[in-house]
Amino acid sequence: MAHEDIDKVTGVATTGHEWDGIKELNNPLPRWWLWVFYATIVFAVGYVFVYPAVPLVTSYSKGLLGYSQRASALDExxxxxxxxxxxxxxxxxxxxxxxxxxxxxxxxxxxxxxxxxxxxxxxxxxxxxxxxxxxxxxxxxxxxxxxxxxxxxxxxxxxxxxxxxDTRMNDMPRFGADGLLDAKQVRNVAGYVLSLSGSSVKGADVEAGKQIFVENCTSCHGEDAKGIQELGAPNLTDKVWLYGGDEESVIYTVTHAHRGVMxxxxxxxxxxxxxxxxxxxxxxxxxx
Ligand code: HEC
Ligand code: HEC
Incomplete structure (x- = not known):
């Protein structure tokens, strides 16, 4: 190199540019930094060719691979x-x-x-x-x-x-409400029903209730009162009650029936x- 102008204060060569007496020092970028910078340029150019990149008026440059995030998401x-x-x-x-x-x-x-x-x-x-x-x-x-x-x-x-x-269908009669049994008979049969699961109804004649049960209830609930599933008539001997197993509930059920709808x-x-x-x-x- 010909004559280098060295800055006196820093000891670094100047580029030779000078503005109003201020000189520019020649401090080049580190090599590694430059190479990384060039690599990103190469990468960007490659990317533009291969992947969708440039917005056009009605569409966009599709890239050589024809890749689309939307399409790949739809594929999945x-x-x-x-x-x-x-x-x-x-x-x-x-x-x-x-x-x-x-x-x-x-x-x-x-x-x-x-x-x-x-x-x-x-x-x-x-x-x-x-x-x-x-x-x-x-x-x-x-x-x-x-x-x-x-x-x-x-x-x-x-x-x-x-x-x-084709619905499953079986209506228990409303024994009390429709006058098929009087209040005393309802109480007695309720007493019999509850005796089967170890409970009782105050003042009920269980023996008389059993007779009423045989005459009115076995056709649906079975002779053993264990229910008949083809008729949707529940087992009355267990402690599982759909409409309540206390005295009042059972008397209500026998009086009015329920006829639940599914x-x-x-x-x-x-x-x-x-x-x-x-x-x-x-x-x-x-x-x-
Ligand atoms: C025509 C058939 C039929 C007859 C007869 C019948 N039941 Fe029922 N019973 C049913 C059906 C079906 C149910 C299911 C409940 C519903 O209607 O949703 C039921 C429910 C009951 C329940 C409620 C059980 C629970 O888990 O809460 C009691 C108590 C009962 N019956 C007692 C009697 C007694 C006592 C008689 C006779 C006096 C009788 N049933 C006669 C069909 C009958
Ligand atoms: C509007 C209320 C209602 C809806 C909604 C309903 N159920 Fe039910 N379901 C009932 C009632 C009430 C009964 C009892 C019918 C009877 O007394 O026999 C029942 C009975 C049943 C039974 C028979 C139970 C037995 O002991 O034999 C099955 C199984 C059942 N439902 C399943 C379903 C399924 C599954 C659905 C949803 C697709 C459903 N239910 C929606 C009210 C309903």
Whole structure:
């Protein structure tokens, strides 16, 4: 190099530029920094060619790879849906027992059943399916209309005293209100019914009540009073009560009957959802 102008104060060479007596020192950028800088330029140019980068008037430069985040997200969603549809199709064609015995279908059905239960059934049966007065507990193994998978699916599909032409149907007579039994007879038969589960009704003649029961009640509740599931007539010998097991409640039931309504879900929910619900409810406390 020819003659270098060295700054006296710092001892650094100047670039030779001078403004009003102020000279510019020649302090070049470090090499490594420059190389990184050049590398980013190369990368950026490559990126512009390969990936979508430049906004155009109506569109944008698509890049050589044709990559699109939107498309790849849609692809992933579609793949997930296809996998679900596959299991769903399996469910549509499988019997309830087959679903129960196939871990993959069972998992799918349980998840769908739980969700559908929360949406459609919890308002009446409770979010934990434990029911309340007039709305049966579906957790226990005590069933009005039967607790097999097929029974439960049928109940859900057609409902009870519902608007479906195939509804499960059986109306207990309003013995007191319609004058089939007088107040004393109602009290006596209530006394007999409660004696079966170890309770009593004040002033009731249990023997007379038993006679009334045989004549009026066994056709639905059975000779042993243990209920008949084809008729939806509950077991009266256990301590599980839909409408209350105290003296007052039982007398009210025999006087007025209740005739609870469970809506029909056939047509409102698709068959796969109904199957899933049957599996889910059966899992809560179903019988074989
Ligand atoms: C409007 C209230 C209501 C809704 C909503 C409802 N249920 Fe019910 N459900 C009832 C009543 C009341 C009964 C009892 C009917 C009777 O007295 O026989 C019942 C009975 C049942 C039974 C029969 C229980 C037994 O012991 O045999 C099953 C199973 C059942 N419901 C499942 C469901 C499912 C699953 C759903 C949601 C898709 C549902 N219910 C929604 C009111 C309802
Ligand atoms: C035609 C059939 C039928 C006859 C006859 C009948 N019941 Fe019922 N009973 C039912 C049905 C169905 C239920 C279910 C409850 C409902 O209506 O929602 C029921 C419910 C009951 C319950 C309520 C049980 C509970 O868990 O809360 C009592 C108590 C009862 N019956 C007593 C009697 C007595 C006593 C007689 C005779 C005097 C009688 N029933 C005759 C069909 C009958």
């Amino acid at each position: 969603t579609a793949a997930g849906q296809a996998a679900r549809a596959e299991v769903g199709k399996g469910l549509a064609n499988a019997s309830l027992e087959e679903i129960k015995n196939d871990p993959k279908m069972l998992e799918f059905a349980m998840a769908q059943g739980r969700a559908a239960f929360g949406d459609n059934c919890a308002p009446c049966h409770g979010s934990g399916a434990t029911g309340s007065k007039g709305y049966p507990n579906l957790q226990d193994d005590d069933w009005l209309w039967g607790g097999t998978l097929a029974d439960i699916e049928q109940t859900i599909t057609v409902g009870v005293r519902s608007t479906s032409p 809506p029909t879900w056939g047509g409102k929910l698709d068959p796969v959802t109904i199957k899933s619900l049957a599996i889910y409810v059966h899992d809560l406390g179903g019988g074989t």
